[in-house]
Amino acid sequence: MKLIIAYIQPEKLNEVKQELLKEGIMKMSVTNSLGCGQQGGYKESYRGVETEVNLLQKMRIEIAINDEFVDKTTNAIIRGAKTGNIGDGKIFVLDLVNCIRIRTGENGSDAIG
Numbered sequence: 001m002k003l004i005i006a007y008i009q010p011e012k013l014n015e016v017k018q019e020l021l022k023e024g025i026m027k028m029s030v031t032n033s034l035g036c037g038q039q040g041g042y043k044e045s046y047r048g049v050e051t052e053v054n055l056l057q058k059m060r061i062e063i064a065i066n067d068e069f070v071d072k073t074t075n076a077i078i079r080g081a082k083t084g085n086i087g088d089g090k091i092f093v094l095d096l097v098n099c100i101r102i103r104t105g106e107n108g109s110d111a112i113g
């Protein structure tokens with residue numbers, strides 16, 4: 001099992017969701033996030049008040065999946081989020097130790113799917 005954590009531009013969330021849906025991936029968690037990458041947030045257009053630490057608004061998407069879905073999932077995120085410009089985002093793939101569905105007590109792959 002893997003946990004995919006992706007940071008994307010907020011305006012790309014809908015496109016990413018559509019691309020994930022095309023691959024049958026519907027279970028996800030999405031939160032607002034502040035962050036910066038290798039430009040330190042300083043070369044992207046920024047529509048807010050300048051702050052000393054220039055953290056930009058991103059969306060954080062978390063998707064827990066069985067191993068065979070990793071490529072499908074990351075490719076769908078890339079298709080939805082990529083413009084070719086700096087700040088398009090980043091995807092982290094983590095090993096996931098367990099998943100438990102609280103209602104049934106199912107564990108691991110059974111609980112994720």
Ligand SMILES: Nc1ncnc2c1ncn2[C@@H]1O[C@H](COP(=O)(O)OP(=O)(O)OP(=O)(O)O)[C@@H](O)[C@H]1O
Nearest residue numbers: 007034035036037038039058085086087088089090
């Ligand atoms: N090493 C990192 N650790 C944690 N979060 C990161 C890291 N790199 C990027 N992020 C998160 O991903 C978001 C998007 O990063 P971004 O796309 O700007 O990456 P980048 O490495 O600067 O690539 P690019 O040069 O294409 O802009 C950041 O705002 C931040 O939230």
Ligand SMILES: [Mg+2]
Nearest residue numbers: 037038039087
């Ligand atoms: Mg960047």
